[in-house]
Amino acid sequence: MARLIVLGGGVSGHTAATFAAEWLGSAHEVVVVTPNSKWNWIPSNIWVGVGEMSKEEVTFDLAPVYAKAGINYKQAKAVSINPEGSESSVKPFVTIEYTLAGREGESENIEYDYLINATGPKLNFGATPGLGDANGLGEFTVSVCTADHAVHANEEFQKCIQKMKKGERQKFLIGTGHGLCTCQGAAFEYIFNVEHELNKAGVRDMADLKWISNESFLGDFGVGGLHMKSMGFAVSSKIFAESLFTERNVDWIIGAHVNKVEKGKAHYELLDGTMGEEEFDFSMLIPPFAGVGLKAFAKDGSDITGTVFAPNGFMKVDANYAAGAYENWKASDWPKTYQNPTYSNMFACGIAFAPPHPISKPMSSPNGTPINPTPPRTGMPSGIIGKAVAHSICDRILKGEDAPLHEASMAHMGAACVASAGKGIFDGTAAAMTIYPVVPDFEKYPGTGRDTDYTFGEIGLAGHWIKHILHHLFLYKAKLKMGWTMIPE
Amino acid sequence: MGKKAEHNIKAYGKNFTSMTPGPFALKLRTCKIWQFIRFVIINIKMLIVVRKSH
Numbered sequence: 385m386a387r388l389i390v391l392g393g394g395v396s397g398h399t400a401a402t403f404a405a406e407w408l409g410s411a412h413e414v415v416v417v418t419p420n421s422k423w424n425w426i427p428s429n430i431w432v433g434v435g436e437m438s439k440e441e442v443t444f445d446l447a448p449v450y451a452k453a454g455i456n457y458k459q460a461k462a463v464s465i466n467p468e469g470s471e472s473s474v475k476p477f478v479t480i481e482y483t484l485a486g487r488e489g490e491s492e493n494i495e496y497d498y499l500i501n502a503t504g505p506k507l508n509f510g511a512t513p514g515l516g517d518a519n520g521l522g523e524f525t526v527s528v529c530t531a532d533h534a535v536h537a538n539e540e541f542q543k544c545i546q547k548m549k550k551g552e553r554q555k556f557l558i559g560t561g562h563g564l565c566t567c568q569g570a571a572f573e574y575i576f577n578v579e580h581e582l583n584k585a586g587v588r589d590m591a592d593l594k595w596i597s598n599e600s601f602l603g604d605f606g607v608g609g610l611h612m613k614s615m616g617f618a619v620s621s622k623i624f625a626e627s628l629f630t631e632r633n634v635d636w637i638i639g640a641h642v643n644k645v646e647k648g649k650a651h652y653e654l655l656d657g658t659m660g661e662e663e664f665d666f667s668m669l670i671p672p673f674a675g676v677g678l679k680a681f682a683k684d685g686s687d688i689t690g691t692v693f694a695p696n697g698f699m700k701v702d703a704n705y706a707a708g709a710y711e712n713w714k715a716s717d718w719p720k721t722y723q724n725p726t727y728s729n730m731f732a733c734g735i736a737f738a739p740p741h742p743i744s745k746p747m748s749s750p751n752g753t754p755i756n757p758t759p760p761r762t763g764m765p766s767g768i769i770g771k772a773v774a775h776s777i778c779d780r781i782l783k784g785e786d787a788p789l790h791e792a793s794m795a796h797m798g799a800a801c802v803a804s805a806g807k808g809i810f811d812g813t814a815a816a817m818t819i820y821p822v823v824p825d826f827e828k829y830p831g832t833g834r835d836t837d838y839t840f841g842e843i844g845l846a847g848h849w850i851k852h853i854l855h856h857l858f859l860y861k862a863k864l865k866m867g868w869t870m871i872p873e
Numbered sequence: 874m875g876k877k878a879e880h881n882i883k884a885y886g887k888n889f890t891s892m893t894p895g896p897f898a899l900k901l902r903t904c905k906i907w908q909f910i911r912f913v914i915i916n917i918k919m920l921i922v923v924r925k926s927h
């Protein structure tokens with residue numbers, strides 16, 4: 385009997401674990417180590433953050449789902465990996481620390497034959513003074529990155545609405561909280577949901593909305609922007625984004641590294657080196673992401689964290705980490721199998737794998753401060769990669785160690801993104817977009833780097849209905865209800 | 874009302890070069906019949922991208 389351990393029960397890890405359990409059956413063991421007791425459909429946190437959904441509607445208990453799937457579920461966080469075993473253990477193992485009520489802090493070593501690291505991001509609020517610290521989110525801004533954060537964001541948002549109803553003008557500042565953030569799409573969706581809710585509450589004229597982000601142009605989204613086919617043109621996402629911001633009367637600051645946050649004020653440095661500050665009554669700033677801080681040890685106990693993980697804490701995989709300057713970047717730099725180059729039975733998927741380099745062109749201010757988006761790994765790629773990795777491992781367990789690995793490069797993969805504004809069936813709209821491929825391939829698609837037959841975007845009710853469907857479909861799938869394997873990632 | 878978006882443009886401000894939707898474009902975004910057609914088309918396009926990605 386082989387044992388596969390999946391670290392992290394989020395979008396990518398849950399996909400990998402559930403497919404692996406399905407394909408391996410009871411002859412082999414799948415273990416999931418994840419600190420959370422609930423699964424969260426993170427994209428719908430946006431609606432929680434404006435009071436349109438409750439936490440309960442975007443989460444469910446993992447234990448009964450894993451029991452149904454025959455998955456051995458450990459509510460714990462992984463602390464370290466011993467990929468060579470140790471002096472007292474021949475097999476590789478993971479050291480975990482329980483978070484389960486009643487067993488908190490208890491530690492255990494679990495041996496494995498194969499390991500998937502799908503631990504997602506550490507929300508690195510501590511990187512910006514005032515945004516937070518080592519314990520997480522600070523007191524001056526809100527976040528929608530977790531369901532609990534989103535509940536808190538909505539509480540603060542409702543207070544602002546009450547103030548506006550009493551005639552007090554409010555300033556909203558939404559975007560990214562550091563020069564090296566990713567996930568601009570989430571902040572983008574949040575600002576337009578806030579704008580929609582303010583209209584609904586009849587207080588839009590009492591609010592000043594401002595976007596702040598590390599993108600060098602509006603509509604970069606961490607993917608270097610995209611050209612979408614529209615009205616017979618290949619139109620840049622910059623044009624679309626600027627149009628939407630103007631239409632909804634949302635001001636913007638771009639190329640900004642937020643370097644300090646205090647009560648009611650964010651300080652920032654711009655790409656041209658100038659410094660500025662922006663006052664706010666309500667601010668949602670996405671933190672930068674880092675790896676979750678797993679350690680790795682060799683058989684003799686020496687620290688090999690630097691061999692297994694990149695300096696940002698994400699796990700090294702089959703990417704080209706020596707591509708160098710932007711001019712040398714190629715689509716082929718991006719990983720295909722997500723296998724760790726040193727330990728062949730170890731893989732990483734979703735946000736947990738170390739990308740070779742950003743997708744957007746790296747930039748810095750004259751003061752040397754890097755200000756550019758880091759690469760997003762959104763839900764669809766995270767799910768597809770998780771499934772491909774599970775497929776590879778299952779083949780190796782069932783067919784032998786030489787079975788070829790499955791490939792899922794982000795340079796050969798598209799993504800569908802739907803950014804809503806509002807939640808009602810008929811009173812909301814959404815920007816529905818597809819991008820193909822996620823990582824531009826300028827050799828294959830000269831000029832735009834993307835296939836404009838499959839890269840498109842438009843705003844309307846239709847996208848909004850799709851967003852609703854995706855919410856229900858992915859929760860249905862994650863609960864492993866009838867026919868779940870037929871639903872694509 | 875239909876030209877409300879245009880009124881948000883500030884001469885020589887950072888949004889001066891933006892394109893803004895007119896009344897017809899805005900109407901289409903919420904026209905249920907048109908959006909139903911777009912819904913079908915967008916779904917087909919998304920499914921093609923999903924298929925190409927697996």
Ligand SMILES: Cc1cc2nc3c(=O)[nH]c(=O)nc-3n(C[C@H](O)[C@H](O)[C@H](O)COP(=O)(O)OP(=O)(O)OC[C@H]3O[C@@H](n4cnc5c(N)ncnc54)[C@H](O)[C@@H]3O)c2cc1C
Nearest residue numbers: 392394395396426427461462503504570734735761762763
């Ligand atoms: C507000 C918001 C809105 C978004 N909206 C969209 C959207 O509309 N569309 C889209 O495609 N994408 C969206 N995304 C991105 C999407 O949520 C991510 O791409 C996706 O969650 C990444 O999956 P993952 O499994 O890598 O990480 P996660 O889903 O974050 O899962 C990581 C898991 O690992 C666990 N973990 C952490 N540390 C450890 C440890 N030490 N040991 C074990 N487990 C650990 C975590 O608890 C978590 O369960 C959004 C993101 C945010 C924040």
